[in-house]
Amino acid sequence: MRFEPTAPPHVRPATSVTRVMGEVLLALVPATIAWTWFFGPGILYNMAIAVAVALACEAGALALRGRPVGPQLLDLSAVVTAVLLAFCLPPLTPWWITATGAAFAILFAKQLYGGLGYNPFNPAMAGYVVLLISFPEPMTRWLPPLGESLGLAAASLDPWQTLRFTLTGLLPDGLSWDALSGATPLDDLRTQLSMARTVEEVRAGPLYGSFGARGWEWTANWIALGGLYLLWRKIIRWQIPVAVVLGVCVPAALFWLIDPGAHPPPTFHLFSGATLLCAFFIATDPVSAATSRSGRLVYGFGIGLLIFVIRSWGGYPDGVAFAVLLMNMAVPAIDHFTRPRTYGHAG
Amino acid sequence: MSKPRLWRFNGGLKLDARTAPAATQPIATVPVPARLILPLSQHVGQPADPVVAVGERVLKGQPIARPSGYIAAKVHASSSGTVVEICDHPVPHPSGLSAPCVVIETDGRDEPWDGYEPLPAFGELSATDLRARVRAAGVVGLGGAAFPTAVKLGAGSGLKMLILNGAECEPYICCDEMLLRERPGEVLAGAQVLLQALEIGRCCIAIEDDKPLALQALVDAIRAAGETRIEVVSVPAVYPEGGERQLIKVLTGEEVPARGVPPDIGYLCQNVGTAAAVGRAVLRGEPLISRIVTVTGEGVVQPRNLEVRLGTPVAELVRACGGYTDRAAHLLMGGAMMGFPLSDDSLPVIKGMNCIVVASRDEIRPRTAAMPCIRCGECAEACPAQLLPQQLYWHARAGELDRLDEYHLFDCIECGCCDVACPSQLPLTQYFRYAKTELWARDRDRTRSDLARERFEARRDRIESEQEARRRRLEEKAKAVDQTRGDEHARKAMIDAALERVQARRERNEPDEPR
Secondary structure, eight states, rough: OOOOOOOOSOOOOSOOOOHHHHHHHHTTTHHHHHHHHHOTTHHHHHHHHHHHHHHHHHHHHHTTOOHHHHHHHHHHHHHHHHHHHHHSSSSSSHHHHHHHHHHHHIIIIIIGGGTTOOOOOOHHHHHHHHHHHHHHHHHHHOOOTTTTTSSSOOOOOOOOOOHHHHHHHOOTEEETHHOOOOOOHHHHHHHHHHHHHOOHHHSTTTTTOOSBBBTHHHHHHHHHHHHHHHHTTTSOOSHHHHEEEEEEHHHHHHHHHOOOSSOOOOOHHHHHHHHIIIIIIIOOTTTTTTOSHHHHHHHHHHHHHHHHHHHHSSSSSSOOHHHHHHHHHEEEEEHHHHHHOOTTOOO | OOOOOOOOOOOOOOOOOOOOHTTTOOEEEOOOSSEEEEEOSSSSSSSEEEEETTTEEEOOOOEEEESSSSSOOEEESSSEEEEEEEEEEEEOOOOOOOEEEEEEEEEEEBBBBOOSSTTTGGSSSSSHHHHHHHHHOBOOOOTTOOOOOOHHHHSSSSEEEEEEEEEOSSTTHHHHHHHHHOOOHHHHHHHHHHHHTTOOOOOOEEEETTTTHHHHHHHHHHHHTOOOOOEEEEEEOOOOSSHHHHHHHHHHSSSTTSSGGGGGGHHHHHHHHHHHHHHHHHHHHSSEEEEEEEETTTTTTTEEEEEEEEEEEEHHHHHHHHBOTTTEEEEESSSSTTEEOOOOTTBBOTOOOOOOEEEEETSSSOOOOOOOOOOOOHHHOOOOOOHHHHHHHHHHHTTOHHHHHTTTTGGGGOOOOOHHHOTTOOHHHHHHHHHHHHHHHHHHHHHHHHHHHHHHHHHHHHHHHHHHHHHHHHHHHHHHHHHHOOOHHHHHHHHHHHHHHHHHHHHOOOOOOOO
């Protein structure tokens, strides 16, 4: 009797790239629902546009590079990039802006470097930064949470009006941006602090909740829940999220203790802006992150620290994208200096 | 059993043991086959030299090949019969190549040879005597590595502890578990002999916590014997804990140096099956002519463990398990992680064969297409040698051999954990095996070219120094001529002397001096 040869090991992996990416998407579902609840359905439209453009660009680039298109489209990595990008965009964003961001993320930040696994920079963040620099005004036109009902804005759009805006960039007749939009809490705090008000006074405003800002803190909770799910499923490891949180909170706590009037408490940093989204979903992108255990701690802490520095003294209200891209640059060095000690070798 | 402090090694995997079908059956014995094929190299080291001739009658247990060097082991006839061939025969080896074997046609009488006297009073024997008996009995490591046991026993003095490895961690394999369950006394006796041979007083037998019956049987045997030097330790079942270096880390918290061996840090590790074989060799004078083999997988009708004579063709083992099922697709020697494929079932059982898996296509699925590495680092999380498999993979792919050395490729134990952890389905272990052979080949080439260069340089130096010597001789001659030129008397005297010499030679009728 003859037998078929196989090479050891004969046990197959229980996981796959598609599963990893699929779990990440699954973990973002609660946050997406919360986001839609607080800020309207704009994020869903943005996601749809970003995903469609990302997949089209991925397919086109793979075809041009002569690579098999099917398996790499099905790996869902482009979908994750698109969805994360959509999480960074204001709920009311015209489609061409979203499309530009998604196309840049996939074509320039990913495929030009060699596609999945070869990109040194986080594609979603690269795409977002391009938009932030190219379209500063529309990228900072945020909606307040639950708009009208909380009295934070004079009016809000229904799903149909939102879709119309997304596709045409036009507001309904008679509505102005002033009636609709509001600054993000980080932006608002920054402006008001510069007007010599104290953190306490600012946080007494209707925009703010118990930890961060209303609406924002709740989406942050759902993001954290998704992140814990990823930890439980071992899709991500604890080092990067913990290090990012520490990187933000340790200096924030320090400055807050020194001067609570000029610096918000660490919990505010944690529950507003994209801190937790970054900690669990963005900084943990394996391709562009450091790989060893201690390297991940350094990488995550660096991101957290940069987020705090940019928020406190930089030119932008939130610094997640820049912090991530800057630390991406440091990854080869971090990896080089944090190689684990091999068994049986001296430290 | 006590609850001593345990450590853990990096990574590893919790794997489905897949031992239930075989471990529920008692150990059965395989009848004497018509032909025994005994390879001369069933161990690490030099192949043994045959000491029998074709046509010679041999008895069960009679030596048929002797060690040809220090690191080598004897081979014994595993039943009585006639030597019919000493020639190359396919052997179970990853290379799939043939090697010299002694083929015995059995006579069915199984007549024993009584050359080794039982030594029940081993407590009065010296370490040297015991080692000599272990060597005479051809005992090698039965956990799979097949390193000659007597050599290992001679490796260290002043050891702290003997470790018996019952951490059978690889899926499918359960021959050690069944040995412990059915014959704990043999393992205990072996441990006592080994302690005597090593002249130490402490032994630790490690058994994984998913084999409670084996553990209980051994604990009972030790208690019944009143043995206090031996402790049984239950260790968590994590693959590859049965790896010597990993087990030592778990039990002691210490690491074996990368280029060293366990005795360097005061430990000696033996498989429990090896201990039992040592015990039998000393107490009963039985050489190593049989072993327990797990035969399992969905491709055999009744998976079970078998006591098999070395040299028995694998097909006989499958027959003893009720034959093949129609799902049989793959034949492996070893377990699901490190076992290698066998091309056919005529290959013989050898000393290092602990398991035969006849797997179905469901048990061993084909690999799915590999995706690019996403640098997730799960391979490094799983690596028990604390390597960076993904870095090794990049460098192996790029052919950067020097970088592979720098990332400690040779510390890879090829356990396969990184493969199983990889979401991109990369065949990492295969890359590493390939890269190792490339590095070996390069080192071999380098040694060879170094040797050639040395030879070339030596020859060039020799020729140069000869030329130099000749030049110097000529120079001196010329100098002597120059010196005499000025002096007319001396010149004449020299010419006269030369003429006289010629004259004298002519008179003696000799030929001219060769120029």
